[in-house]
Amino acid sequence: MAGLSATLRELPKHSRPRRRAVEVIAMKRHFSALALLLSCIALPVGASGLAAELVDGQGQPLANAVLSLKGVGASAHNEPAIMDQRDKQFMPTVLAVRSGTAVKFPNSDNIRHHVYSFSPAKRFELRLYKGTPSEPVLFDKPGVVVLGCNIHDWMVGYIYVTDDPWFAVSDAQGRLVIDNLPAGDYQVSLWHPQLAEMLPQAAGSLQVPEKGLSQRFPLAVAGAAPTEPTSPKPDAFGEAFRKATREVQP
Numbered sequence: 001m002a003g004l005s006a007t008l009r010e011l012p013k014h015s016r017p018r019r020r021a022v023e024v025i026a027m028k029r030h031f032s033a034l035a036l037l038l039s040c041i042a043l044p045v046g047a048s049g050l051a052a053e054l055v056d057g058q059g060q061p062l063a064n065a066v067l068s069l070k071g072v073g074a075s076a077h078n079e080p081a082i083m084d085q086r087d088k089q090f091m092p093t094v095l096a097v098r099s100g101t102a103v104k105f106p107n108s109d110n111i112r113h114h115v116y117s118f119s120p121a122k123r124f125e126l127r128l129y130k131g132t133p134s135e136p137v138l139f140d141k142p143g144v145v146v147l148g149c150n151i152h153d154w155m156v157g158y159i160y161v162t163d164d165p166w167f168a169v170s171d172a173q174g175r176l177v178i179d180n181l182p183a184g185d186y187q188v189s190l191w192h193p194q195l196a197e198m199l200p201q202a203a204g205s206l207q208v209p210e211k212g213l214s215q216r217f218p219l220a221v222a223g224a225a226p227t228e229p230t231s232p233k234p235d236a237f238g239e240a241f242r243k244a245t246r247e248v249q250p
């Protein structure tokens with residue numbers, strides 16, 4: 001099976017699924033339609049890992065879904081992450097980071113934004129600013145952090161903070177890859193902004209063989225995405241999130 005080049009290393013970053021989409025487009029020039037079809041959710045040649053396709057209740061591609069794995073091994077360190085603001089939107093819409101990660105909030109627009117979160121996992125405020133604030137924001141507790149902008153009410157972004165060592169966010173085609181994943185058994189958690197009360201869902205266990213695994217994950221999401229920042233109920237969220245976290249302990 002034709003594979004994609006092995007460019008995804010270690011802990012997936014938010015930008016990688018997008019980079020991957022660009023690679024897929026580039027590949028169209030080099031492979032037949034059949035080869036492309038086969039390789040769309042294929043793993044890089046020789047790499048073990050998980051290639052996942054996230055779909056909603058109707059089987060349609062589900063973008064901005066987080067898949068995280070708990071089980072074998074752990075990533076070595078937390079790479080700094082970036083939540084950009086571009087064209088009066090948060091980019092990416094969903095950023096997944098490991099607990100203890102520092103996130104930069106550059107403003108790529110030539111107008112000012114005022115970023116805030118009231119979410120229990122991280123309350124903070126970056127008052128009206130342009131450019132990149134000098135200090136990144138540390139996300140040290142697992143949970144969902146809903147971002148808003150005081151100036152532009154429609155700006156909504158999400159930072160999914162997890163203790164799980166392996167995770168990735170699905171791209172516009174609902175696809176994600178977790179590369180260099182040791183073979184073994186994992187517990188799967190899925191999350192999406194449109195899940196009820198924004199709680200992660202336990203999605204069973206997964207046995208990843210040496211040669212890697214491609215799998216489709218359905219996730220029933222309800223209703224439209226929130227149009228303005230709302231935070232989950234602190235108590236209900238905290239308790240349920242802890243419960244979900246416990247349930248996926250190896």
Ligand SMILES: [Cu+2]
Pocket residue numbers: 088112113114149150151152155
């Ligand atoms: Cu703004």
